[in-house]
Amino acid sequence: MANxxxxxxxxxxxxxxxxxxxxxxxxxRTAIAKLREMTDAKEASSFLPKVISMIDxxxxxxxxxxxxxxxxxxxxTKFVGGLN
Numbered sequence: 001m002a003n004x005x006x007x008x009x010x011x012x013x014x015x016x017x018x019x020x021x022x023x024x025x026x027x028x029r030t031a032i033a034k035l036r037e038m039t040d041a042k043e044a045s046s047f048l049p050k051v052i053s054m055i056d057x058x059x060x061x062x063x064x065x066x067x068x069x070x071x072x073x074x075x076x077t078k079f080v081g082g083l084n
Contacts, residue, residue, distance in 0.1 A: 021063045028054040041083035
């Protein structure tokens, strides 16, 4: 356990950040799954920018790696483009 005040504070901060990251990651994963289940091209193309925005925010905060974000965005864009 932590002995110093600063170490205890850092533990509190880390816990807050961890729970926040988990929430945003889970929300993004759910949105991605929802997008992949869509069959209507118009609905999917209107939902895609929201999902891409979520992915970009996670990459910006280093919650997800930049390459993972790029790969996801590319695959989802390709998926939505292939819908009829």
